[in-house]
Amino acid sequence: MSGFSFCVRATDGRARTGIIETPRGAVRTPAFMPVGTAGTVKGMLPGSVAETGAEILLGNTYHLMLRPGAERVARLGGLHRFMNWDRPILTDSGGFQVMSLAGLRNLDEEGVTFKSHIDGSVHVLTPERSMEIQRLLGSDIVMCFDECPALPADEEEVARAMRLSMRWAARSRAAFGDRPGHALFGIQQGGLSRELRAESAEALREIGFDGYAIGGLAVGEGQAAMMGVLDHAPVMLPADRPRYLMGVGKPDDIVGAVRRGVYMMDCVLPTRSGRTGQAFTRRGAINLRNARHQEDPRPLDENCTCPACRSYCRAYLHHAVRSREIIGAMLLTWHNLHYYQALMAGMRTAISDGRFAQWEADFHAARAEGDIAPR
Amino acid sequence: MSGFSFCVRATDGRARTGIIETPRGAVRTPAFMPVGTAGTVKGMLPGSVAETGAEILLGNTYHLMLRPGAERVARLGGLHRFMNWDRPILTDSGGFQVMSLAGLRNLDEEGVTFKSHIDGSVHVLTPERSMEIQRLLGSDIVMCFDECPALPADEEEVARAMRLSMRWAARSRAAFGDRPGHALFGIQQGGLSRELRAESAEALREIGFDGYAIGGLAVGEGQAAMMGVLDHAPVMLPADRPRYLMGVGKPDDIVGAVRRGVYMMDCVLPTRSGRTGQAFTRRGAINLRNARHQEDPRPLDENCTCPACRSYCRAYLHHAVRSREIIGAMLLTWHNLHYYQALMAGMRTAISDGRFAQWEADFHAARAEGDIAPR
Numbered sequence: 001m002s003g004f005s006f007c008v009r010a011t012d013g014r015a016r017t018g019i020i021e022t023p024r025g026a027v028r029t030p031a032f033m034p035v036g037t038a039g040t041v042k043g044m045l046p047g048s049v050a051e052t053g054a055e056i057l058l059g060n061t062y063h064l065m066l067r068p069g070a071e072r073v074a075r076l077g078g079l080h081r082f083m084n085w086d087r088p089i090l091t092d093s094g095g096f097q098v099m100s101l102a103g104l105r106n107l108d109e110e111g112v113t114f115k116s117h118i119d120g121s122v123h124v125l126t127p128e129r130s131m132e133i134q135r136l137l138g139s140d141i142v143m144c145f146d147e148c149p150a151l152p153a154d155e156e157e158v159a160r161a162m163r164l165s166m167r168w169a170a171r172s173r174a175a176f177g178d179r180p181g182h183a184l185f186g187i188q189q190g191g192l193s194r195e196l197r198a199e200s201a202e203a204l205r206e207i208g209f210d211g212y213a214i215g216g217l218a219v220g221e222g223q224a225a226m227m228g229v230l231d232h233a234p235v236m237l238p239a240d241r242p243r244y245l246m247g248v249g250k251p252d253d254i255v256g257a258v259r260r261g262v263y264m265m266d267c268v269l270p271t272r273s274g275r276t277g278q279a280f281t282r283r284g285a286i287n288l289r290n291a292r293h294q295e296d297p298r299p300l301d302e303n304c305t306c307p308a309c310r311s312y313c314r315a316y317l318h319h320a321v322r323s324r325e326i327i328g329a330m331l332l333t334w335h336n337l338h339y340y341q342a343l344m345a346g347m348r349t350a351i352s353d354g355r356f357a358q359w360e361a362d363f364h365a366a367r368a369e370g371d372i373a374p375r
Numbered sequence: 376m377s378g379f380s381f382c383v384r385a386t387d388g389r390a391r392t393g394i395i396e397t398p399r400g401a402v403r404t405p406a407f408m409p410v411g412t413a414g415t416v417k418g419m420l421p422g423s424v425a426e427t428g429a430e431i432l433l434g435n436t437y438h439l440m441l442r443p444g445a446e447r448v449a450r451l452g453g454l455h456r457f458m459n460w461d462r463p464i465l466t467d468s469g470g471f472q473v474m475s476l477a478g479l480r481n482l483d484e485e486g487v488t489f490k491s492h493i494d495g496s497v498h499v500l501t502p503e504r505s506m507e508i509q510r511l512l513g514s515d516i517v518m519c520f521d522e523c524p525a526l527p528a529d530e531e532e533v534a535r536a537m538r539l540s541m542r543w544a545a546r547s548r549a550a551f552g553d554r555p556g557h558a559l560f561g562i563q564q565g566g567l568s569r570e571l572r573a574e575s576a577e578a579l580r581e582i583g584f585d586g587y588a589i590g591g592l593a594v595g596e597g598q599a600a601m602m603g604v605l606d607h608a609p610v611m612l613p614a615d616r617p618r619y620l621m622g623v624g625k626p627d628d629i630v631g632a633v634r635r636g637v638y639m640m641d642c643v644l645p646t647r648s649g650r651t652g653q654a655f656t657r658r659g660a661i662n663l664r665n666a667r668h669q670e671d672p673r674p675l676d677e678n679c680t681c682p683a684c685r686s687y688c689r690a691y692l693h694h695a696v697r698s699r700e701i702i703g704a705m706l707l708t709w710h711n712l713h714y715y716q717a718l719m720a721g722m723r724t725a726i727s728d729g730r731f732a733q734w735e736a737d738f739h740a741a742r743a744e745g746d747i748a749p750r
């Protein structure tokens with residue numbers, strides 16, 4: 001087994017395409033990671049996820065530690081085997097979801113004590129325990145344990161959380177140790193403040209990580225504020241290591257982030273939307289629940305090669321969504337993941353060819369046209 | 376396009392194996408038809424249903440007439456195209472489900488007026504309208520419109536419903552007309568009464584159908600009573616035409632029915648059970664919700680070649696079912712349909728080889744062993 005490595009293959013402005021090599025396979029960047037929260041990308045078989053072009057999944061430490069439990073997953077051979085996905089997996093640290101999902105929490109220098117949202121049982125997460133859980137799961141890319149405050153928050157609170165996260169990053173680094181073939185990523189915090197982002201980036205670079213994430217965004221600040229941060233935050237982090245923007249986002253968020261120097265992203269949007277009747281297309285997002293689709297014999301997108309577009313008309317998808325049939329969630333999730341992966345592939349090619357600006361202009365022009373007219 | 380035909384290939388006792396030829400492909404009997412209620416076999420893509428070995432699906436006239444509507448399906452190219460299934464489809468007549476699902480009903484000689492369980496809208500079903508709907512859907516095997524009383528019911532009521540159904544069968548036959556490549560099946564009624572079953576069979580044979588169904592069973596009478604009827608009912612119907620037992624059933628019901636001369640069956644059990652955590656195996660049914668599976672690294676059935684058994688341990692299936700993940704329903708439905716199709720294939724081979732009795736003894740012996748012991 002070789003180790004973990006990353007190299008940039010082409011640069012176009014701040015946008016870069018490259019490749020992450022891991023013992024479980026390569027990940028071409030810019031990369032979008034579908035979210036496999038609790039050991040499954042909801043509504044998809046792993047083989048289908050791979051067919052969409054996904055080369056890496058994200059797993060959630062918070063969900064998996066509560067159910068089925070990290071020790072149990074380890075006894076069953078690790079998360080890859082458990083969920084039948086043999087390509088790379090990145091796991092988050094649990095920090096973000098403890099703050100957003102768990103009941104009653106108590107946070108101190110040591111870590112976080114919280115109650116499970118499933119059964120109310122009490123659990124503790126510290127940097128050391130988060131590293132242990134991610135090791136037990138068999139994660140290929142491990143994330144530092146951090147505290148991520150919801151925005152808006154006052155700068156003092158954002159600074160306190162960032163500095164705590166930096167001390168936790170040092171503890172995460174120490175606890176992670178030396179694991180050939182596995183990577184540990186630090187997470188930049190600092191909210192919307194350029195100074196705090198710079199301080200955080202400096203702290204992380206001093207500790208030294210295999211990759212660097214931008215955390216604390218897509219937490220309620222809005223797209224304009226997020227892009228404002230992305231105008232300066234990514235370039236504070238090493239360009240020759242993966243740069244990962246956590247929890248983002250909508251298609252235009254992703255394109256804007258790639259233009260600003262981000263290489264990796266994850267988001268529940270394509271999968272969650274697929275379960276609520278929303279489909280992403282070149283011409284924007286459409287809601288299949290809408291009666292305008294009820295007798296439309298055309299596919300979602302005549303240029304798309306996913307199973308939903310190859311074999312079904314909009315009227316069928318409308319019917320399946322309205323009837324709450326599982327196949328509606330299955331087909332729309334597949335389509336949305338296919339759309340996201342095609343988006344990333346398009347950007348990788350455009351960057352390689354040095355025509356990212358033109359690609360981006362075409363992307364926005366197609367969306368501006370709006371959905372194909374009802375029949 | 377050639378026409379619809381059936382021929383028996385081998386006989387072993389009352390059990391027979393044969394083949395139904397239709398313009399959309401052949402159906403080997405004994406055949407099990409997965410139920411695709413409202414244009415989807417719940418939780419499965421059509422390609423996956425075909426992979427389990429299914430050669431024909433059942434669609435429900437009642438559900439499809441209410442949503443999306445038969446005329447709409449016709450305008451969209453018919454049910455096969457709408458749901459992306461190009462093999463044969465049998466549709467029921469709507470009669471049974473009107474009685475079991477619809478609100479406020481009014482039944483008279485002409486037909487049934489009822490309220491939709493979806494939106495309360497008022498609809499009418501008559502033999503003529505049922506034939507029209509099934510034609511609009513593009514059904515390959517059309518069922519006569521009948522009235523099926525729930526059991527227990529007094530004999531007078533059963534006789535009245537049977538005789539009405541026979542008059543409706545004659546009207547269905549007249550309304551169906553001559554449609555090369557499409558078949559119309561009559562439905563025997565008569566509850567648990569041998570005399571009424573004989574009267575019904577005689578009436579149907581006099582009208583003349585492409586196949587004959589046994590209706591009015593699996594409606595609350597219990598397995599022993601059903602098998603009592605099946606000891607005499609199938610042989611009242613022509614042996615050289617398909618004999619179809621409607622709405623049955625559990626694996627041992629199916630085996631018992633095949634032994635008694637039934638060639639076709641349908642049931643929601645494998646799909647519905649798959650959505651509630653129940654799996655069928657050679658060694659009986661097991662409930663994946665049960666905590667005994669929570670850390671079991673073994674597959675559901677080590678001899679099964681379905682995706683759930685090839686790629687997942689029981690602990691994963693337990694986790695997916697407990698976490699209400701869609702993949703739990705997807706995998707267990709796939710497994711159950713695979714199990715049912717393998718069961719039919721096993722019976723077809725056993726009948727061909729003239730060793731059905733031995734096959735049946737082995738079937739019961741494996742079930743008697745019970746599930747593999749918890750690890």
